[in-house]
Amino acid sequence: MIDNINLLILAPYLNVQLLLDGLLIGAIFVLAAYGLALVWGVMNVKNLAQGDFVIMGGYIAWQVGTWGVNPLFGLPLAIVFMFAFGWAIYYLVIRYVIERDLFTSLLATFGMGLVISQSINLLFGPEVQIADSGLSIRSIYIFGGEVTVSEIKLLSFLMASSLAAVVILFMKNSRMGQAIRATAQDARAAKVMGIDTERVYAFTFALNAAICGAAGVLIAMIWNIQPFYGMTHSIRSFVIVTAAGFGNIPGVIMAGLGLGAAEQFSGFVFGAELQQATVVGLLVAVLVWRQIQSSRNRQAVI
């Protein structure tokens, strides 16, 4: 561990490499976290199956890859499929938990995550998979070759950013986006004004699933997927949203990029087997920090 820290001090470019890798992956974490913040803010559902939606998207890309098609084309497929899936899940389960207490949505989505991850495990097997886009070997060299960035990582970063931009513009300008924001502010008033809140909720949840699916496609191409990695992705989204607070888009972006970088550094310093421990450790740290913050205002974290 000390050796690794020394290495970071001796080779400054290594820091740049880790930071860059972290930011490029963090951009994808931002996508999933934004979806969680959306669902949490609009319909007060804490979706513990968030990460499993991401993994589903990843397996769509991988499946497309096995057909001999570049997994990049899995992106539109994943978005459409996950949108439909999210819509169906809304009508089957989520619809019944919106009005209920907070633990209900948490546990119901946990069960959903279990169903999804175990089904993927049975259908695709428990191996760690990578969707090969053919771009991962081509790299761009910076600082005279000290820092390398593969093209697929850059491409996925651009795609994640443009997807985020599209979603944010959609929320700001479109009719549906306005309806979603109105429902988030006051569902009753929105209903009185003629907004079909049921449909808004279904759309929001489906949109979240689609965003997660897209994030999963990118994760499968630049990193790896496995049926049971979903839980860690869910916890990542919770870390980001809890640190930033929902309804705070710049905060979510900063926290997501920060988490990506923190994971890369801790993975390097402590070793890869502690990477998951880092994510859950950060979750506990963020929750404690929020608690200290709110105890100053003499309020409970609700």
Add this chain to the structure above:
Amino acid sequence: MKQHSQHLIPGLAILIFSLAAPFLFPNYVFQFALLWLMITFALTWDTLGGQMGYNSLGNIVFFGVGMYTSALVQIGLYYDIGEYTAAYGAILVQYDMEQYFTGLIIGLIAAGLVAVVFALAFGTIVFGLRGPYFAIGTLGVALAAGELVGAWDWVGAGSGISMPVYPGDPDDRALLYYFLLLALGVSTFLFLMWLYSTRFGLAINAIRDDEEKAEAMGIHTKRHKTVAWSVSAFFLGISGAIFGNMAGFIEPLEVAFPTITFGIFMVVMCLLGGKGTLWGPVLGATLFHVVKEVTWTHLLGWQWVVLGLLIIINVVFFQQGIIGWAQDKWPERFGIIVEDDDALLAAQDTAEALPDKGVG
């Protein structure tokens, strides 16, 4: 006491059956032992989840802490732990009867105490959190604990520890652990029955119903929450120690900190039976365990999917559980007095507002 008398007859019947069961069905001793473990799980989860309204997803952490504590005590009494774990069982370990039982008894006590210490430390971190943050925070701690133990070489890291081997007859060993788990389950039940009938029980119910008001009425909420959590941790710690010895081999992710199996089972069993009641967890655990054991092997890998569906259906459509449903249906049987239609409606309203209420 009057409210205890209604538990007497079913309690005695279960006790007599349980004492005779290993001799009547000698092939199923391990299953019966697991059943009592499940009952202990459900009862201890209900102390927080049902009676106090703090839904934890990480109670399993005390199970693992107790298991590792007893393992370290039992081995550490006679051997050097670092050497023992580094050799992966290559050191020949021979315990005689006296050594084995001394280790086991000290191990069980230490497991309970260390779990309580852990609960006190853990409580200061998580008890400022409410609602979903509490559930997610406890889940995070449980997952982190498993990962950290898995990276800790001194306790064997991911490859685990082989527990000391019982020096006597294997049949006696099975009976020993069955009766230990039975005794633990029964004492947990009796202790909680007494605890819920005291002022302490009323105080934690008040915390469940409205924490701010309870605090305003002068209940020291933080102290009550920590004590309830420690009670739960004490029994879970001992159960972990017994199960570790019964399994014979422990490792961090699947045996000691199985967050997505045992950790979720305890929640599901409580919800199935009816949380916030004394008999609900017992009923839920029994039903869940029997159904699981009967159907599990026939589902060929799909059992986890079925478990997930069971959780969803249970939580979304049947959250009051079996006892809760029975209370709504036949309130008189449970000592809930119904005077007329208006009172009935009012009772139903409160029943919906407060999904759980204690028996009797």
